[in-house]
Amino acid sequence: MPIRILPPPGAPRVLAAAQLSNSVGDGAYYVCSALYFVRVVGLSPTQIGLGLTVAWAVGSVAGVPLGALADRRGPRGTAVLLALATSAAVASFLTIRSFSLFLVAACVYAVAQCGLAATRQALLAGLVAPPDRTGVLAHLQSTLNAGLALGAALGGLALSRDTAGAYLAVFAMDAVSFLVCAVVLLRLPTVAPVPDRGSGEPRLAVLRDRPYAVVTLINAVLLLRMPLLSLAMPLWIVERTNAPSWLVSALFVLNTLAVMAFQVRTARAVTGLRTASRAVWHSSVIMFASCLVFALSAAGLPGWAAAAILVVGATLQVVAEMRQSAGSWQISFALAPAHQVGQYQGFFGTGVPVARTLGPLLLTALLVTWGVPGWLLLGAVFLGAGAATGPAVRWAERSRASRAGTERSAHSHTGQDAGAAAVRA
Incomplete structure (x- = not known):
């Protein structure tokens, strides 16, 4: 195709x-x-x-x-x-x-x-x-x-x-x-602004939506992959492997071209919350495998062999990135109330600056300082976050359905009370 x-x-x-x-x-x-x-x-x-x-x-x-x-x-x-x-x-x-x-x-x-x-x-x-x-x-x-x-x-x-x-x-x-x-x-x-419901709902309701907050936190953990290629990998390649330093640029180009060519195709498989959760889980498994491969590059291999291993790891990493991105987009929109998309997207998007703020420090300590054990721990963190995504999404889905039912019930009682008052009048 x-x-x-x-x-x-x-x-x-x-x-x-x-x-x-x-x-x-x-x-x-x-x-x-x-x-x-x-x-x-x-x-x-x-x-x-x-x-x-x-x-x-x-x-x-x-x-x-x-x-x-x-x-x-x-x-x-x-x-x-x-x-x-x-x-x-x-x-x-x-x-x-x-x-x-x-x-x-x-x-x-x-x-x-x-x-x-x-x-x-x-x-x-x-x-x-x-x-x-x-x-x-x-x-x-x-x-x-x-x-x-x-x-x-x-x-x-x-x-x-x-x-x-x-x-x-x-x-x-x-x-x-x-x-x-x-x-x-x-x-x-x-796009017309969404009118307030006038039901006493707080202005920043997303801050009280605990299931959505948990989903956002899990996504922030998965986004630690963002500073991996731009910061951690250059330091890893130079200090821990025999691969040539120019490979840093080659891996960046590989990532960019792969996303340009295959992100749309990857996203086609994501059509709802179930497929989105599955995509995130699969991405975490692939990311775990990527971390294992990156760790192998420090085994004292010749430069060409270390470079080949790093290319394999970067290929797995970009596949995981595209799957995680597609799944997280679907999750962030599907769990947001239609009248509060802006604030919910603003909250979900905090994962990006959090990853940019904390990621460099965490990844440098894990990978450059700890070496191979750091890669294993990072892979386990990705795997755990991916496994937690499905249950967290289902919790958020049930919570949203429960809130919607409560609101419908409240509106129904309000209408009945108003009708009774009209009859009495």
Whole structure:
């Protein structure tokens, strides 16, 4: 079956265009940001790490209220404003030259990025029918990877020049890319805000939804795979194996191209909560196998053999990533009430900044410091999280059905009381 590159016409294709526009800028930003902050802004690596940790921690907290704002005010307008805020935050990096201003700008950037992710999900939910959402999200993920790859190539040109002007050009391009994203989002139809139910329901109901919180926590554990390829693997390859250092770039390209080519096809098997839970479980098993293979690369093998083992491990890792992504998308939408998609997606999305904040520290300690036992423990953590997904999803499903039944009963009694009062009158 041929691979369909473009998403279906209409709203999905416009969403993909918006995703592509800012992911190109982000790809260049990710490649160049560390050196830019050191060589142009004048910060130390410790200051950069502290600032970004604080920023993503703040961003993870802001995702829920910004998602709730999208529910109440409409996701398209909220997404446009957050894209503009992200553009302004990136543009401010062009002029700041102190840690305090860097910290403020980084917090604005992280808050806007986390909020934008939540409002985009709410926007997609308002424009795409439930059966089609996972497939559209797979297309958007492929588009994201294509944009990141192109942006990383452009960022590589800036790195080869290694001048302040080249780095400034990258940040200017990223700021413009979010302006373009905002303009593209304006081409989408307006999604009406969801009116309040007026039943005394708390504004941030997701914070009281314990089953959904457990599902979100499990997903955050599974997302520890995110800093695995970008941070832990480079250190592992250089310090623990005889593989050539250029393999780091090759593994990144392998991951990007595989997601671009096969994410849509992988997502087709996910059609409901049962298949989604099964996909996450299978992904955890494959991830466990990947960790075992990565551990073998430290067995003192020749460089070519270690490289071959690392390629096998990275292939298993990207297969697991695609399955876990498809399953988690379906779970996050299917368990969210229709009138609170924004805040629920904002809460579920906190797994990404949590993984970005805690992942580097945890993975460095596990893999670089502990070595092979660390890989075995990490694989067991993935396996345990995958096994816990199914029961947690079923608990959340029962809880949601119970709440819906209680609400219907309450509305029925209210209608009966009103009818009785009318008769008495």
